[in-house]
Amino acid sequence: MNRIPSLLAGQLRSFTLHASQKHLIMAQRRKQFPFDEFEPEWQKHWDEQKTFSVPNPGDPGFDASKPKYYVLDMFPYPSGSGLHVGHPEGYTATDIITRYKRMNGFNVLHPMGWDAFGLPAEQHAIKTGEHPRINTENNINNFRRQLKSLGFAYDWEREVNTTDPGYVKWTQWIFLQLYNSYFCEEENKAKPIRELEEKGLSREEIDDRRLAYVAETPVNWSPDLGTVLANEEVEEWRAKGHTVERRPLRQWMLRITAYAQRLIDELEGLEWPTGIKLLQTNWIGRSDGAEVAFTIDGEKVTVFTTRPDTLFGATYMVLAPEHPLVDQITTDEQKDAVEDYKRTCAGKSDLERTELAKEKSGVFTGGYAINPVNDEKIPVWIADYVMMSYGTGAIMAVPAHDDRDNEFANKFEIPIIEVVEAPEGNEDACFTGNGTAINSGFLDGLSTPEAKAKISEWLQENGLGQKTINYKLRDWLFSRQRYWGEPFPIVWRDGNHEAIPESELPLLAPELEDYQPTGTPEPLLSKATDWVNLGDGVTRETNTMPQWGGSCWYYLRYCDAQNPDAPIGTEAEEYWMAKNGNPGGVDLYVGGTEHAVLHLLYARFWHKVLFDLGHVSTPEPFQKLVNQGLIMGEDGQKMSKSRGNVVNPDEVVDLYGADSLRLYEMFMGPLEQVKPWSMKGVEGVFRFLARVWRLVMDTDQEGVWELSEKLAEANPTKGTNKVVHATIRKVGDDIDSMSFNTAISQMMVCTNELTKLEQIPVSSVVTLLHLLNPFAPHLTEELNAKLAAAFDSVKNEDLAGQEWPAFDEACLIEDEIEIVLQVNGKVRDKMFIANDAPKEEVEKQAMESERVQSFIEGLTVRKIIVVPGRLVNIVAN
């Protein structure tokens, strides 16, 4: 028995509790307050009463007079290992906001769902031969149970599952919107493809402009995963040990590049962390430069450069090894070397090319190009540090002012000509910044920006080039060869693709006899020959969509989850996704940083297309974004099974209750910050909740809980009111700024004060319960119900439906305040003085302080600074 404390500390850390030990601990916990009895009851109550269901406009019970607030969590992938403690971190934060906003008179939309397509379910199917739906559903049931055991205020009637036929239907429908649209450059928006048909464009011309199009491109193919991957995904799967290689394949692409500029510009009005905005901006990677035409054997070759001002310093040219001109310009003497080099490059993926980037490599083609500014003949090389997929696949190399060119020129002994003079004091071997043009003919003496402008003008006038903008962002590779994803609503007829009629949606994948990968890039669905072949040579598209498809628009579906006629009804969309003066529809979106680029960029892209086509009313999906920080293991390392430092939320709920888990995760530190788990910390907040419990409840001689005799329907004293009202103010402010940790510490202060009282005013306790309710809903509802049963002054109604307490400024004003007395900036004394004492009086009293006197003795007072209500600083020397 007496080994309990060490047993607690030790066993909880490793999480291999024997049933008997757990029972022992449970017995101890129960003594403090019976969370295990009342928590499930309140969860059942909320479920049965549908406490947190919110009606849509037009539904019975909808209150149009209330403003809306849409709080969104990043929905989880329901993995087999269940909830991780990282999930409840963000989910508790949004839950607090939800409950708080409800109490402040908002209609709050706070839904949950499942991002349920995905590779693990398919791999399970490969192993067992069982349809992935079965495993997916089991996992979802487990996740739902876990979330409900934490008492989250979700509107479960709006639950969404991306694999439901009723959801797949609309994901496919949105794909068809993309398929049937093109990007109009003049109006900078998507428009229906019909317009192009009306203009009489040919089929090929139209297909070339669709937002969803087919292209034969080099893709990232993973043989062991049996699928291709988006550029953005490659790194992740490689890190997990899968091989990814480059090979050309016919694939569906989404024209996200058309939106590159809007995706940058329209970040502006969003309340997102600046880091995330920057990440997206960098990912899109706009760079402003110029295209310049060089000539090789009378043939024009265009290069892209951001530094046209250094044109006079170009001493060689580099083409990407895949550049179409390479064969043409290669001389006979160089042919073998060039062919050789091309072959080595072709075998490497983009990634390998960059990974092995330590040392520059390249081969001279034997050809020469003419520099248009000075008619100099410069050698043309091929090198893998130039990518065919960016810019024009050709560069002018200025080794004096570009690090890469510099390294290359040094290695191959190519001349280096300085054309920009660095500002004084700069000692860089290769100066890449802004300076003054030299050795540059008509540009000499100009600053870099001036030189850029002048040369651009000159190039334009002479028909040799123009200003150009390039983006790093590539079109989005949208097809996968998996089974467990949305099939494309597309058929092939005579080598052309066409959409299937909307009436045939959803198009569901047929059951397969086995889910083994084909071992080739041939998609898994091609095994279902009956399904694929529609007769008359018409066949179905056998690729499926990536997991991102479903997660790109789930926040819209929540608004109108059951709608059979549209992805989202107009009225529901206009209410929940309303502008309210902001570009984004969802008021608050909380989730991890891992989605900073991919999901958030893809979702913004889809949303913009839907906006352009008139299906949604805001240009942006998410107004405010908050990233919760990672929760590390107790050892400060990332939680992982192999390290054995994973904390299972179920265990914590078992031992300390849902409220303790919720409260602890919020008390750990600022939401956005990375922080380590501490089981002792959980015990700390657990003790706090026990103290709140004991404010209301006490045990009689038999150890049975009964209402505390200290409670009284008495008026709180001034001191009690002060702390209670200070707490009302701070908790409200802190929830608004999402500083949950400090809100909790203030409630701890308040509880400690109330605990000290001989007679505890019921009204003060009830106020505290209101404030604590969003954080610890079970305990507070339970205590409130007990108080309501005993005292007439306590409203017999769920706290969840009550109003947030208002604070009274008058309670916070004090007659006397403490003033700090400093001499030369050092605190020497403190004094109490009337709140409204005039400055002169404060100064006078400060000078009368004996301690102050002793420190200024023998010195001349130069200055006295009085900060009202805070301090007096006497400057003397």
Place this chain on the structure above:
RNA sequence: GCCGACAUGGCGGAAUUGGUAGACGCAACGGACUUAAAAUCCGUUGAUCUUUUGAUCGUGCGGGUUCGAUUCCCGCUGUCGGUACCA
């Protein structure tokens, strides 16, 4: 390499617009209650010096602005995250 964030007691972390550094919690120590323990309650706890009153130092390091800097500016160091030949 580049971009970003961060740096405060033994630990997690507080600190309005520059104004008492260390709130709240953990851990530790002491006390009350108890046959004993647990639980609970009360107290101490940044460092150094001092018998006490108290003094000096202290927010990664070095400088600056200021009556006053954890907060603002300049220059470093370290940690974490992202990204990588994008011309």
